[in-house]
Amino acid sequence: MRMPLIAGNWKMNGSLALVEEFGRAFTDVSLPVNVEVAVMVPFPFLESAGRALGETAVTVGAQTLSDQPSGAFTGEVSATMLRECGARLVLVGHSERRSLFGEDDAAVLSRVKAALLEGLTPVLCVGETLEEREAQRTEAVVLGQLEAVFDALDEGQRSRLVVAYEPVWAIGTGRTATPDQAQSVHAAVRGRLTRYDEALAAGMRLLYGGSMKADNAAELLAQPDIDGGLVGGASLKVDDFLAICQSAG
Numbered sequence: 001m002r003m004p005l006i007a008g009n010w011k012m013n014g015s016l017a018l019v020e021e022f023g024r025a026f027t028d029v030s031l032p033v034n035v036e037v038a039v040m041v042p043f044p045f046l047e048s049a050g051r052a053l054g055e056t057a058v059t060v061g062a063q064t065l066s067d068q069p070s071g072a073f074t075g076e077v078s079a080t081m082l083r084e085c086g087a088r089l090v091l092v093g094h095s096e097r098r099s100l101f102g103e104d105d106a107a108v109l110s111r112v113k114a115a116l117l118e119g120l121t122p123v124l125c126v127g128e129t130l131e132e133r134e135a136q137r138t139e140a141v142v143l144g145q146l147e148a149v150f151d152a153l154d155e156g157q158r159s160r161l162v163v164a165y166e167p168v169w170a171i172g173t174g175r176t177a178t179p180d181q182a183q184s185v186h187a188a189v190r191g192r193l194t195r196y197d198e199a200l201a202a203g204m205r206l207l208y209g210g211s212m213k214a215d216n217a218a219e220l221l222a223q224p225d226i227d228g229g230l231v232g233g234a235s236l237k238v239d240d241f242l243a244i245c246q247s248a249g
């Protein structure tokens with residue numbers, strides 16, 4: 001049985017006040033026991049988020065990392081630093097990193113490896129643009145991004161990943177993929193994972209991301225191959241995020 005994961009991606013948003021608000025809200029509420037919850041906060045908030053959420057079941061993650069262990073890489077943050085600051089998960093290959101910061105499949109792979117070396121859980125993001133969907137290339141793009149990483153890992157490494165399908169056209173647009181559209185890509189991803197190993201495919205958590213909100217989460221999460229959500233905008237409002245977490249239970 002796959003444990004659903006609801007991860008909030010704050011992107012370059014939030015504040016120390018919001019971190020404290022999340023800490024108070026999640027301390028006061030009881031989350032469903034069968035759901036894992038994480039918040040991926042900007043680097044400077046990692047430690048305070050760890051403290052504020054320390055008494056809760058919520059884990060803290062980061063949004064990217066360097067593929068280098070240390071050195072003269074001004075502005076970069078290593079996997080070791082993330083772990084020392086309390087991160088347990090890290091997003092890799094988010095479409096904003098791919099499109100705005102030029103991270104290609106090779107860059108994504110090296111970051112996944114750096115995260116794994118440090119014991120962090122990489123949440124590998126994959127997804128097609130609207131143009132690619134309209135050209136009937138969704139599966140080719142998504143499975144290509146998936147294989148670029150999975151082909152280069154060994155069995156033990158593969159089983160430590162989480163995959164997030166985020167259609168680029170659904171991110172921040174209010175235009176959510178329909179449950180059928182999302183399920184069909186998730187099923188294709190899981191199907192492709194069986195080529196590596198049946199047990200890997202059966203156990204891999206596949207999150208959906210892209211305009212997931214309190215009012216559409218339940219029907220997305222009810223799909224057989226959707227095992228959680230990667231939530232952007234709605235993860236910045238504690239009540240909305242809590243409602244999504246509750247609907248995954």
Ligand SMILES: O=C(CO)COP(=O)(O)O
Pocket residue numbers: 009094166170171172173174209210211212230231232233234
């Ligand atoms: O990119 C996302 C999460 O990583 C999705 O963002 P939105 O939920 O704001 O569409």
